[in-house]
Amino acid sequence: MRRPIVILLNLLLLSASMFAESGLPIIEVKADRTMIYPQRMDLTGEETLMDILQMVPDLMIAGYEDVISNYNLRIDNCPMNGDTRLILSQMKAKDIAKIQVCDNTGVQKGTIGMARVLDINMKMPDTLNGFVEGQGNFGKEVAGIGSVNALYGSKSTDLYANASYRHQDGNKEYLTFHMTNRFDDRNKLLTYFTQQYLDQPLGMSRKVMGRARYFHTFNDLGTELLLVGGYQYASDWSSSSKLPLCIVELNTPLFTKQLSMTLGFEGDFQMTSQKNTDQSCDVFNYDIYLQFTYALPKWRLTVGNRVMFYERKEKEGTISQKRSDTRDNANACVIFVPDHRNQIQLGYYRKYFNPAMTEAVFEDRSIHQMKLAYAYSRQKLTVQTEADYYMIEGGENFTELAASAYWKTKGLSLVGGSNLYIAKSGTSASIRFAPTAYLPHAWQIAMQVVYYTKNSPKREATGVPVYGCLSVNKQFGRHWNVGIDWHDMFDAFCSDATVNRHAANVKLQYRF
Numbered sequence: 001m002r003r004p005i006v007i008l009l010n011l012l013l014l015s016a017s018m019f020a021e022s023g024l025p026i027i028e029v030k031a032d033r034t035m036i037y038p039q040r041m042d043l044t045g046e047e048t049l050m051d052i053l054q055m056v057p058d059l060m061i062a063g064y065e066d067v068i069s070n071y072n073l074r075i076d077n078c079p080m081n082g083d084t085r086l087i088l089s090q091m092k093a094k095d096i097a098k099i100q101v102c103d104n105t106g107v108q109k110g111t112i113g114m115a116r117v118l119d120i121n122m123k124m125p126d127t128l129n130g131f132v133e134g135q136g137n138f139g140k141e142v143a144g145i146g147s148v149n150a151l152y153g154s155k156s157t158d159l160y161a162n163a164s165y166r167h168q169d170g171n172k173e174y175l176t177f178h179m180t181n182r183f184d185d186r187n188k189l190l191t192y193f194t195q196q197y198l199d200q201p202l203g204m205s206r207k208v209m210g211r212a213r214y215f216h217t218f219n220d221l222g223t224e225l226l227l228v229g230g231y232q233y234a235s236d237w238s239s240s241s242k243l244p245l246c247i248v249e250l251n252t253p254l255f256t257k258q259l260s261m262t263l264g265f266e267g268d269f270q271m272t273s274q275k276n277t278d279q280s281c282d283v284f285n286y287d288i289y290l291q292f293t294y295a296l297p298k299w300r301l302t303v304g305n306r307v308m309f310y311e312r313k314e315k316e317g318t319i320s321q322k323r324s325d326t327r328d329n330a331n332a333c334v335i336f337v338p339d340h341r342n343q344i345q346l347g348y349y350r351k352y353f354n355p356a357m358t359e360a361v362f363e364d365r366s367i368h369q370m371k372l373a374y375a376y377s378r379q380k381l382t383v384q385t386e387a388d389y390y391m392i393e394g395g396e397n398f399t400e401l402a403a404s405a406y407w408k409t410k411g412l413s414l415v416g417g418s419n420l421y422i423a424k425s426g427t428s429a430s431i432r433f434a435p436t437a438y439l440p441h442a443w444q445i446a447m448q449v450v451y452y453t454k455n456s457p458k459r460e461a462t463g464v465p466v467y468g469c470l471s472v473n474k475q476f477g478r479h480w481n482v483g484i485d486w487h488d489m490f491d492a493f494c495s496d497a498t499v500n501r502h503a504a505n506v507k508l509q510y511r512f
Contacts, residue, residue, distance in 0.1 A: 026377035027384065029343045031293070031302035031333035032109075033102040034375070034384075038093040039123065042379040042408055044438065045094030046475075049120070051446075052093060054415040054434045056101050057384050057402035061432065061450050061467050062458045063501055064487035074119045075160065075178060077109070078211055081196040082174045083164045086147055090133065095151060097123040104349045104369070106329030107291050107304035110266055113353045113367065122160055122178075124153030131511045139503025143168035156182050170200035186217040203237030223252035226264075241272040254292070262291040262304070277316075284311040291331075300335040308352075327352050327364060345373040366393045382406045398423035411438045421456075428455040442475035463496035464488075483507040 028035040038052055050067065053059055061067055065085050073080045073087065080087065100119040105111040130150035137143035147164035160178040165171070175195040182188050190213040198205045211230035217223065228247035234240065249264035267286040274280070291304030310325040333347035353365040368391040376383045385403045392398075404417030415434040421427065430453070436446040450467040452459035459465055468490045473483035488501040 025340045025343070026379070027343070027375045027382055029335055029345050029373065029375050030300075031291075031304070031331055031335070031347060032104040032107060032349075033100045033119075036099040036101065038096050038099070040379070041093075041382075043093045045092060046444075047093040047436075048089050049091040049093075049096065049099070050088040051415075051434075051436065052096070052099060053088070053118070054417075054432075054448075055382055055384065055404055055406045057386050057404045057417060058103070058400070058419060059404075059417075059432075060419065060430065060458065061448065062462065063467060064469060064485070064503075064505070068118060070114070071116045071118045072111070074117055075176075076121060076180075076190060076192075076213075077119055078178065078190075078192040078213075079194070079209065080176060081194045081207055081209065082162055082176050083145075083147070083166060083172065086145065086164050087162070090131070090147065090149060091120070095123055095125075097121045104331060104347070104351075104371075106349065106351045107289050107306045107331055108262060108264075110287060110289070110306065112308075112329065112351055114351075122151070122158070124158040124160075124180075125151055126153055128152045129512065131509050133507060133509040135505055135507045137168070137503050137505045140500060141168055170198070172200075173197040188215040189213070190215075205234070205236035207234040208232070218252075221253050221257070223250075225250055238276065239272055239274050241270055243268055243270045245269075258295050260293045260295070262289070264289050279316045280314070282313045282315075285309070298337050300333075300337070302331065302333045302335075304332075305330045325364065327366075341376055341378055343375045345371065345375075347371045347373075364393075365395060367391070380408045396423050396425060412436070413438075426455040427453075428457070428459075429453045430456060430458070444471075444473040444475075446471040446473075461498075462491075463498045464491055464494045466490040466494075479511050481507075481509040481511070483509075 024037070024040050026037055026040045028037070036052060036055065038047070053068070059068070060070065062069065067085060067088055073084055098121045100117075100121070102109060102117040102119060105115060105117050109117055111117065128150065130148070133147050133149075135145035137145070143166060145164065145166045147162070150159070150161045152159040158180040160176075162174070162176045164174050173196070177193045179191045180188065181191075192211045192213075194209050196207040209230065209232040211228065214227045216225045218225070226247065226249040228245070230245045232243040232245075245266070245268035247264065247266045249262065251260065251262050253259065254261045265286070265288055267284075270283045272281045272283075285308065287306055287308045289304065289306035291302065294301045306329045308327050308329070310327070312323045314321045328350070329352065330350040331347060333345065336344045347370075349369040349371065351367040351369070353367070370389045371386065373384070373386040383403075383405045386401070388400045390398055390400070399422040401420040401422075402417065404415070406415045407413070413436045416432060418429065418431045420429045430450055432448070432450040434446070434448045436444065438444055448467070448469045452465055452467075467488065469485055469487040470489060471483060471485045473481060475481050484507070485505040487503060487505060491497045491500045491502040
């Protein structure tokens with residue numbers, strides 16, 4: 001009698017958990033980012049990070065090795081120096097807690113201009129798991145790729161490690177190590193190390209970066225202090241640079257639980273020297289940022305500003321020049337959430353291009369962006385639309401319209417989207433479609449197709465109007481997976497292709 005009751009209780013708990021999970025939003029819109037929660041979607045768990053990113057409205061694919069060229073990839077807000085294409089194709093949905101698509105990073109993440117960030121937060125397992133993978137790319141040039149990935153989770157410690165090596169007309173080697181230590185409920189330390197070594201015909205380069213992030217929670221309300229210290233060294237055939245940095249940030253409710261505040265200071269000092277000349281350049285940045293968010297049951301209001309103090313000292317022999325500049329990034333955003341499936345966003349963002357020097361004078365070019373976005377999400381269907389108008393000081397104003405949709409049924413998922421760029425100098429568009437079929441006996445067939453109109457910069461750069469990649473994967477038991485990608489396939493049929501990049505990439509993976 002006891003066993004049926006236990007089984008019944010487990011079923012009730014499972015169904016309650018599934019109901020609660022399905023009631024949570026898959027897509028959550030904030031002032032400066034959109035968050036995607038793969039664990040809340042109807043997925044097998046074997047989908048890759050690249051599969052999920054197909055949902056991002058402005059994601060553009062120009063080639064197999066050029067997937068997120070307009071994004072900076074981070075893990076837990078630490079920059080990745082890894083092999084981007086490998087990370088996107090190997091990181092699984094079951095290992096991802098959330099994806100933050102940060103398209104307006106000026107206030108809290110500190111980037112300027114049109115910079116965007118993809119920030120991945122990992123979902124650690126209860127034990128050690130990972131994989132070893134080998135790849136062979138057979139086309140105009142032959143490439144060999146090897147990679148190892150490991151995840152380990154426990155009550156007090158999480159570890160993420162990734163190493164990869166690529167030989168293709170040179171050598172590329174990457175190493176990333178990411179560790180989280182939870183001392184108690186209110187103290188947490190994240191340490192991060194990454195190393196990159198490139199030995200190519202154009203020259204050799206190295207990059208090493210380490211960072212430590214300490215979080216302390218003061219009370220049950222969630223008042224949290226963040227302390228960050230980091231150091232980066234980079235060197236190539238012509239120059240070398242050193243970059244120490246620090247961040248102090250306070251996140252806390254203010255007067256009421258509905259009102260939250262972020263107050264922070266960020267500083268870095270970049271020292272660059274030319275190897276073959278007597279030239280050097282020191283750049284000192286120190287920023288102060290403040291952001292308020294007021295949250296009601298159906299409304300979220302956010303305003304923020306980052307004031308950036310920029311000092312630059314150039315030296316050549318005995319002659320030195322100093323320049324300084326002060327500028328600010330700002331945002332103001334309102335989000336309406338009528339229910340957990342629908343979200344509407346209206347925002348204003350002010351950003352800057354990196355200062356350009358002309359005749360020893362800085363030419364700051366500000367960007368004013370107006371954004372209107374809508375997101376609908378449930379387990380098997382998501383829709384995102386976005387309209388942006390950019391006013392560029394001293395440049396050409398333009399409008400971008402983007403839309404994407406994800407739909408899944410038994411044995412099939414469909415992702416599609418379109419992007420439209422409108423300016424006085426011309427109009428261009430792209431249309432993408434990415435179906436995936438889940439077949440019996442653990443077979444999977446997927447396709448990525450992106451069409452570019454005549455005036456598209458990506459079409460003009462490659463000479464190819466369509467990007468295509470056909471993928472076939474087969475799982476053998478619990479441990480082995482074999483796959484093949486025929487990428488940049490339309491290069492083979494287009495006489496206008498500047499470089500014929502189409503090739504077959506064969507993959508063999510063992511999971512432990």
